[in-house]
Amino acid sequence: MKTQTKYQKLIDKLEKENRDLRKQILLKGQKDTKKRKLKRSPIDMYSEVLDELADYDSSYNTQDHLPRVVVVGDQSSGKTSVLEMIAKARIFPRGSGEMMTRSPVKVTLSEGPYHIAKFKDSTREFDLTKESELDALRKEVEVRMKASVGSGKTVSSDIISMTVKGPGLQRMVLVDLPGIISTVTTDMSHDTKDSIRKMCLQHMENPNAIILCIQDGSIDAERSNVTDLVSTMDPSGKRTIFVLTKVDLAESNLYNPDRIQKILEGRLFPMKALGYFAVVTGKGNTEDSISTIKDYEESFFRNSKLFKAGVLKASNMTTHNLSCAVSECFWKMVQASVEQQADSFKATRFNLETEWKNTFSKVRELDREELFEKARGEILDELINLSNISPRQWEDAFTKTLWEKMTTHVFENIYLLAAQSENSGTFNTTIDIKLKQWADQQLPKKCVEVGQQTLKEQFSNMLKRGESDNIFEKLKVAVRDASMEKHEWDSKAEQSLRVIQRNILEDRSVSDKNQWDSAVKFMETAVNEQLEMVENTLKRMKGPGTREQWYNWKSKTAEQQNRCVALKELEKLMTSHKKHTPHLSYEELTTVRKNLETHGVFVDAEFLKETWHPLYRKNFLKKSLNTVSECRKGFYYYQRGFTESGVSLLLKSS
Structure with a gap:
């Protein structure tokens, strides 16, 4: 144990020297931009892609399925504290005994010369080495969470995106989710419990998401809600990393080495994982800095009874080891996902090429200019x-x-x-x-x-x-x-x-009888077309007939019933005046209205005019057809200089 502790200190010293050297290189690159141009970090570009895709589909129903680390756990299990230890800054709002994380927070960790944080939609940079800047950042996160929560709600699914850069940070993308709760209190909306559960499921459904399952070690394992949820989404444990927090409290309050050993070996909870880690995220004092918590964690594990008893191993202790393991798993998942997507695109391309060759076999070997010439030739041929x-x-x-x-x-x-x-x-x-x-x-x-x-x-x-x-x-x-x-x-x-x-x-000349007959036929066809249109109009006015009502289960509207009664009265008027004008006089309108009122039908003058127009048109066109029939015999009179009413129009139509 002493030897292991000695070499662990040596490793920490070398890592610190490595971080200092990286910082110097990055600073030198910024000062000498003319000689050396800094390239954008791959993790930053990857995070921007995730932001763009999230804007298109914030519900994750048809999500991109790109890897990210999803941090889930019960409320007050230390989930946010673990993320802060990985980011090496207390960047989240602090509270005691109440829900603080009310919406998902996507944190992109990246290496840089200065320890800073910045939101996706803002240019302001927060210096994480200054307490005043940390307070401003936490306040901004709290304000954004409250703004994203709708009226009458407790949590929101809108993602808050931020980037944290600093020396020695492991490069990855983490999504901190609201803690899973067992009971809805009176100050919460009634659907808060289900909303949080649904939100966690949506993020974990991504087949390439790495699930960082946080379990509180200071409480009984039977009170856990998160392990059942994680085992449902990843039963084989191929993308889950289990983290047992508050190990110091577990050792002092519930010291049972066998039980803790079962947890860290995956034999207690009905879930599997790629790795099991034990961490300490402070003494419960919200004012402690990250360096203070880290020193306390290292001191605890050096003197831990669990460590001395062999329950804990150096490889699965401390948040530093956890951060390295999560980063390694994240990039393996990214590589596998990219390769999988590349294979998918290759297969799609092959299918498209095959379809092209089979569908357009005649033109598949032509280049752009040849295709253009072929199209131009075909069009010119058709123009000719x-x-x-x-x-x-x-x-x-x-x-x-x-x-x-x-x-x-x-x-x-x-x-x-x-x-x-x-x-x-x-x-x-x-x-x-x-x-x-x-x-x-x-x-x-x-x-x-x-x-x-x-x-x-x-x-x-x-x-x-x-x-x-x-x-x-x-x-x-x-x-x-x-x-x-x-x-x-x-x-x-x-x-x-x-x-x-x-x-x-x-x-006005008509040379032979064929021209005369053509004109008569033309006029007859035109009149018949007009007559058919008028009869259809009258049919719509009168509504379905008796046969249609019985066979098609249709009935007349009140307006159609009034039209039928009005048409009968107007037909009487048409019969009594064989050469009636196209328009009804005031006296005729008054007489028809009074006759209709005796039948219980009350209509205005405009209603009668609308009904009269197609009725008169029908009568007129039928008379025109009779005139057309008479004109068939009129060529003999035309040759001798006689004209009848309607003959002149036939001549013009020809």
Whole structure:
């Protein structure tokens, strides 16, 4: 034992000299930055990566699974004191008999010439060699914890990140968690116990997290809560390090060498670990410095009955040995994790390359320029094919789109307006005037717009005819959009169309019966389309019929019921006036409303106008269909110079 103590002192002396030499080298590097540029520490960069990933997923549901040391233990088990001994500074708020750690604190330990601490989101550095700076740091940690805790809560899952640098510090990342409690007091929220347990489980679920399990040695082992939790998350003990704190109290109060030996050999608790350590973190005086606690710890173990009895060994005593063991385990885990991730990425890359070769076998060996030339060649070929579209195909597509755009205007503002007159001469005059106004103001511009749309549709259809290729599909779409955006019609196009259309409208000649029949068929189709639209509107107004109500379990709304009654009254009015105007007079509206009121239906004038409009339109279109049928026989009269109402519009439509 004396020999072991002698060599331990010699090792401590050499380590101190080593730390001093490291400090001198680091200081020299800072003073002579021109000759030597200090590189960022790998642990600092690693910690920043963890911070960035934590911002994306603070709940750890889909966490990065990168290694860190998770410090867990029962409340007041000495968990925070162990972390302070490893960091060699009293950096956490102090309390007695109450919960102090209320949110996770991520501490990144790194070696540096000065013993300082800094928060992730702050530029201020705290000098840990000055008591006033330590007090300010502890106050800041306490303020941040309180700020992170929501209203009505006791603990928070928001992580407070800080960095501690100093000579001889072991480089690693530790996460200090709130202590596990057995009872919720009156000044805590009711879910505090479950929240802490859930928080610890979330951090320990990381398969690469090193669990630093802290057990209070001064209490009965049966009162432990943390060991069961740790054994659940890591039953094989491949990433757990067990730490028995307050060994001095255990020796003085509960001195049972066999029981303590069972704990440190992993035979008492239902959990396994990579290593078992015994530490002393002070006499319970919160004002003691780290150096004072360290001297007391070394003095205790030198004179410990447990050490003399062989229960304790030099390799599993003191926080210094614990710090070295945790750091070694941490970096082994980092190396294994990085290698595992690298293997995973290699496998993913191999799978992607295999999929590429199998899916795109024709282009897998082409480089960037060759792929570009191939895509350009295909697109140019398809552009050339655009000129192979027949004039008839262009004309059909253009006519269809133009009529869809203009049908409403033709019926509403030209045909219906002119058809109100009973005199055929007035009808023809109105048609001529309205068609000329349409040709002067709207038709040329609409033709240009429809031409642009038709060109785009045909271009899109041409690009879709080839085989679907995910590589070139987006490129083709981009080429199409860019081409259409840059395409412009001749500025004189509208004026030229205006002149041509005026001349066509003034030409009333029909050369043969085929043209006449084509015009009649065109008009009949257009009227039938309008009639179908009006009938659908009336059907929606009236609601489901009797058959539909029974078979589909549907019923009419109150508004639809009122529409049905109103339509019956308006149909009576329509029957009594065979040539009714498109609009109802005030007297007619009043009469219909009074008739409806006798049936218990109370509606306003606007309701009746909305119902009348499609009803009148339906009646008018049916009459137009009869006129169209009569026009089929009108070519004979046309050849002899006679015109009937509606013939003029047929000529214009042709």
